[in-house]
Amino acid sequence: MTRQDPVAAATDAAAPAASASRARRADWLDALATMLERNREELVAIAAEETHLAAARLDGEVTRTAAQLRFFATVVLDGSYLEATIDTADDTLTPPRPDLRRILRPIGPVGVFAASNFPFAFSVLGNDTASALAAGCPVVVKAHPGHPRLSRRVAELSRRTLAEAEAPEGLLGMVEGVEDGVALVRHPAIRAIGFTGSTTGGRALFDLASSRPAPIPFYGELGSINPVVVTEAAALARAESIATGLVDSFTRDGGQYCTKPGLVFIPDGDAGDRLLTALSDRLALAPSQTLLTEQMRTAFDDHLAAGELEEDDVLRGYATEEQTAPVIVTIDMERFLSRPDYFADECFGPVTVVVRYRRRQDLPQALEAVEGSLTATLHLEPSDDVTALVDQLTARVGRVIFNGWPTGVAIAWSQHHGGPWPATTASVHTSVGATAIRRFLTPTAYQDCPPRLLPPELTDDSDIPRRIDGALVVP
Template sequence: MSVAETVERAAASGLPSTARDDRARWLEALASALETERFELVRIAAAETHLSDARLDGEITRTAAQLRFFADVARDGAYLEATLDAPDPSAVPPRPDLRRMLRPLGPVAVYAASNFPFAFSVLGNDTASALAAGCPVVVKAHPGHPELSRRTAELASRTLDAAGAPAGAFGLVEGLDAGVELVQHPAIAAAGFTGSERGGRALFDLAAARERPIPFYGELGSINPVVVTEASARERAAAIAAGLVGSFTRDAGQYCTKPGLVFVPAGSGVEDAVDAALSTVIPQQQLTDGMTTAFTNGAAAFAARDDVHVLGGSELPGSSPTVVVTDAEAFTADPRPFLTECFGPLTVLVRYRGPDELDRSIAALDSSLTATIHRGADEDVSRLTAALARVAGRIVFDGWPTGVAIAWAQHHGGSWPATTASVHTSVGATAIRRFLTPIAYQDAPESSLPAELRTGNPLGIPRREHP
């Protein structure tokens, strides 16, 4: 089926008018189907991505949890932001009867990610949140796992059909040209993307250049800075180093939340502890040959600089863990190379001497998905927290950012270049907000109102009502 046929089928599906309970039931059916076919899906994914069976098995569990989570979000109904204002003729100006809620945008294009072949791919978080919102989904498969994408799409179509979902609620397209055509199709109302800054920017520009531009929700590059305070380094340098190495090398460093830039006190022992911890790490194969080449080139560019030295990597294959070490003076003199994401198991340590150098370094940061603070016992880091809140969508204390919980309060976003839409998240309940748009009804007869806005709240959803 062509891109145009797939999109037109989605547009004609009638999914936006379906009941929230039905959509929740379909999402739960998808979760169960994934779990039922877990063994075969893991086998295919392992062959295509080089990720371990254990990692992939855990990712299926996460993906099923995401689908069930958004089933709960759909049933709850609070995401609709239903608000009622009673008429008040004495107000200036007079206030009519106003009732407002969010409604589905329409067919959504989802661009699958390479590094999460389940959780951010065909039936990943974007697909789950869009279907929960009532938006039909057309997924553009990632070329890094084509067989898995097809098999997952077959499972999704079969499951949705058996559960009674409307035909066209879900579709799959493949290929670079198909991805371009998809975002330009006039029936597509929004797009979700997880991937590189270059690829995301190209699609974002296409979405904006349409005769009728559409929102493009891209999760792109992120450096995810970490600050190790002097107090925390004195208390637990070895533990911090071990945690860092475990985080930035996890699954060959192929995480959007990988800590890629770490500010450490000069002479604190953290650098030596990182060097020691590196010797215990076994290099892993990256997802594609292209990613391996890009990583090797990025590491080599750092190694060629005369203001850095490199720990690890020099005698190992291209995907081996690498730590680049520099000082705050070099970083602030030319921060751009250090702020450019090197996708893979590489991080940069920046030695700082005192709070002034740390402040200047933080002032040079770009926006990121996360920022992390390692603090001493009872240390007041409120000033540091405020500085990092300027550049991060999530601040982690005394932990590591690799790992994004599925939760109502989760936020996985940030300003450019972390994402293309800083007010939104791609993980957590409010990810559904990307695929909704407001509508208000003024003095509407009851028969014309959606059930969620009718007098007496017949569906019992959370609503804000002003007398």
């Protein structure tokens, strides 16, 4: 990359971005949110044309993306994300303790790989970008080829908005294409990468980031099957509502969600029969969808063909020639355990695999065959004793949902959108929620530092939440 590239500009912007006050960073985020809302009509029209997603869905996504930006403005202003910690000097201890003050600081220029399925919320101004800017890190976005015109327009408007807000030049840049994406990961000035995409592509970039002369953190969100368990009592009590919720969830926007429930365990016998009948009835009403790209449609068809499924294994919804029909694959537990690598493999699109189990005792073995996921869902009744099952699920996912559905990820302080491999490359972190900012921060401790050289948040008169000599102090 030459000196004129976005990474060079981001490098120049790193110091002024890091030293900018929290109030200034919040202003930048608020300004970007307002820009999205003001240009909503134009941007939604471009996105609808490029992605085939419904205008109403995209309009809602603009609202979410603006909310994410404003949410991180509140996180920045709160200041607790800095984990400011002070231990005052104490000569009576053995060994004596110096004055120590620790804080989280911006890691430096960050590369962000945009996702295909959320052209606003996980793209140029998506959650990775918002959290990195909030941390004080310049961002270079690798645009997704599924919506190039939208990406360019959002980047153009963002740069103009940031200039008007007097942000450092180069705070937000963009590159396109595979070669520039690889170069972004390799560039010595880039200090961390955020990625949302396929397991194959993410693993390749993760390995690249790890093999650099100076390796960097790679925060990848990759593949997730998001298992669901329905107890017999729940199936008997709520077959219709469970069926409606499942079909609505796995077919939402063509099943192109990272949190789509792709594997569902239901009881055998009368309870399972009731649920399958309700699922079949609901599937007949489910909409078909044009998938985001032709490549995704081909991958969807190839995945189903690889299963060597019998006609009786498959329930199909209605679709036109141009659109993809929603599919429910139904198998028994023995069939699942014979090919868990196939039946528990994520397939992007409107399909879910329903596995019938005869005994609750069979579930632990089946769940052990499922790789790490972003979510797990449990449908149960008050009479169900599922403590051991909950313990097993919490060890394998980042978020457990009870009597609900995983599609839809709330923007909140307590949200965790991550999970064990292959859901993410760093299960201790999240890409949604307040602590997403932690990915782009690094700790620094100051020992016996003159007050005038301390970050403002570590001085004695700071007004943010801090821990002083072990005690939490909230202004």
